[in-house]
Every structure is written in structure tokens, then in C-alpha cells.
Amino acid sequence: xxxxxxxxxxxxxxxxxxxxxxxxxxxxxxxxxxxxxxxxxxxxxxxxxxxx
Numbered sequence: 001x002x003x004x005x006x007x008x009x010x011x012x013x014x015x016x017x018x019x020x021x022x023x024x025x026x027x028x029x030x031x032x033x034x035x036x037x038x039x040x041x042x043x044x045x046x047x048x049x050x051x052x
Contacts (some may be wrong), residue, residue, distance in 0.1 A: 015034070015039070020046070
């Protein structure tokens with residue numbers, strides 16, 4: 001588990017990235033750094049379906 005300002009290990013077999021809508025900006029950067037063959041799941045909790 002990595003918190004704010006924590007950096008992300010980029011050489012793993014599988015990733016789980018989760019956060020709420022306020023965490024979107026810090027979630028994007030690690031996703032951009034992953035290789036095209038990276039596997040995993042990204043979960044984003046949103047308060048209202050109108051925010052999708």
C-alpha cells in the first residue's frame with residue numbers, strides 16, 4: 001500500500017490502484033509510467049453516478 005507522495009514500484013506482475021475521485025490526479029502519473037504489458041485493475045469510487 002502506498003500513500004500520498006509514495007512513488008510506485010514499476011516492476012510487478014499485477015497492480016491494484018484504487019482511490020476516490022479526489023485521487024484521480026495522483027493516480028494518473030503511475031499509470032502513464034507502466035509498460036504496455038502491465039496487468040491489473042483500477043477502481044475509482046465516485047460519489048454520484050452523474051460524475052461518471
